[in-house]
Amino acid sequence: METQTHASEMPFTGVPKGRFAPSPSGRMHLGNLFTALVSWLSVKSRGGKWVLRIEDLDRQRSREEYAMQIEDDLLWLGLEWDEGGLKNIGDAGPYCQSMRDEIYADALRSIGDRGLLYPCRCRRADILATQAPHQSDGRVVYAGTCRPSERPPFLKTDVDNLVAALRLYVPDENICFTDLVFGKQSINLARHCGDFVMRRADGAWAYQLAVVVDDALMGVTEVVRGCDLLISTAQQIYLYSLLGYDTPEFMHLPLICNHLGQRLSKRDAMMDVGTLRKNFTAREVLGRLAYMARLIPEPVPIGLGNLIPEFSVERIPAVGCVIGEGV
Ligand code: GLU
DSSP states (O other): OOEEEEOOOOOOOSOOEEEEOOOOSSOOBHHHHHHHHHHHHHHHTTTOEEEEOBOOOOTTTOOHHHHHHHHHHHHHHTOOOSEETTTTBSSSOOOBGGGOHHHHHHHHHHHHTTTOEEEEOOSHHHHHTTSOOOGGGTOOOOOOTTSOSSOOTTOOOOSSSOSSEEEEOOOSEEEEEEETTTEEEEEEHHHHTOSEEEEOTTSOBOHHHHHHHHHHHTTOOEEEEEGGGHHHHHHHHHHHHHHTOOOOEEEEEOEEEOTTSOBOOTTOGGGBHHHHHHHSOHHHHHHHHHHHTTSSSSOOOOOHHHHGGGOOGGGSOOSSEEEOTTO
16 A cells, blocks of 8 residues: 655644745746736735745856846836845845755755665756756656665765765655645655656755755745646655655646647747836736736736735636736
């Protein structure tokens, strides 16, 4: 019989804290704004706080100018953050992942000391590991090529002097959690992703490790993002349990697609925020986004303050994608 790990599902009673965690590798698009808006409304409708974290783990593609542009675009919509950003407001910083090496090293050491990692010399996964693995970008299930046939008990792994990438042994186990939009999930890690990379051979930290450590240490209680990261959520819940952190709540959102049903990417110039800002007012964009989230019945221009009382997670449709046409 398969074993199961359940995310802790105690009702949350404190001050909610949400976060938006963009990668500064280009101009944002409508889908990023959708996530940011829903996350912001969800915490602000309950008197909570909102964190802006810059996910610049991928040093080759990340640029400070893009991070500055992200801040400017969020402020254009009125989405102010209480913590984080390039000015590092708050006590849980730094809020740029490129400045958090020691924090990730400590977390990974605690896993390596328990014999849960092994070196891997496979190349492709190395390259993909720092990016959030959106499913449409071709997720691969690791075949276990470098996994030792016998797992040496409690063999400590040196996570600082790398000779190869480091992978985490994952159990053949169902990870169970209840998503606030998509409901009950049960995802088997061995079948859906296999042993995953925690640190690349060149020293770069994997997204999965960094995002868990950051959300936990920044006190995030609610993670809102696109539904292409549902499987990553199972990986992350497993890491929360290994690291002894409380698990936040998760709210996954439909992806924004074009009229052909294709997911938006940073390459779709039509949907990039630069183009939107030239053609529409902030109130028009807010109205469209709120309509896509089914928070309002018609895509009419609306101010952020008027949207706060309209927010209810029950209204968000549990579908894979909504069309971002007409914005
Ligand atoms: N930096 C990731 C992205 O932009 C964030 C994913 C998440 O919210 O966990 O896709």
